[in-house]
Amino acid sequence: xxxxxxxxxxxxxxxxxxxxxxxxxxxxxxxxxxxxxxxxxxxxxxxxxxxxxxxxxxxxxxxxxxxxxxxxxxxxxxxxxxxxxxxxxxxxx
Numbered sequence: 202x203x204x205x206x207x208x209x210x211x212x213x214x215x216x217x218x219x220x221x222x223x224x225x226x227x228x229x230x231x232x233x234x235x236x237x238x239x240x241x242x243x244x245x246x247x248x249x250x251x252x253x254x255x256x257x258x259x260x261x262x263x264x265x266x267x268x269x270x271x272x273x274x275x276x277x278x279x280x281x282x283x284x285x286x287x288x289x290x291x292x293x294x
Contacts, residue, residue, distance in 0.1 A: 203236040203239055205239065205242070205244050205248045205252075206245075206248060209248060209255060211236075212255050212259075213255055216255065216258050216262060219262050220262065223262070223265060223266070
């Protein structure tokens with residue numbers, strides 16, 4: 202079972218990696234947070250300030266991602282070509 206201190210350490214590392222994605226176009230992460238075994242556990246009082254600080258950092262990163270997405274061009278949709286039919290012996294008769 203994960204404890205909150207370890208989970209917050211992981212979350213902080215995750216935010217550093219998100220920053221790297223924004224700054225250096227590194228690969229995005231597929232990790233989920235918080236760990237499933239902590240979702241029903243109350244956060245210890247001594248970790249609340251740290252969790253609030255990390256949450257604020259996460260909100261700031263999210264705002265930056267949204268702002269960047271707004272400036273990106275729309276993805277182009279591929280052109281679908283119709284199949285062209287050519288006359289065959291049976292259509293010429």
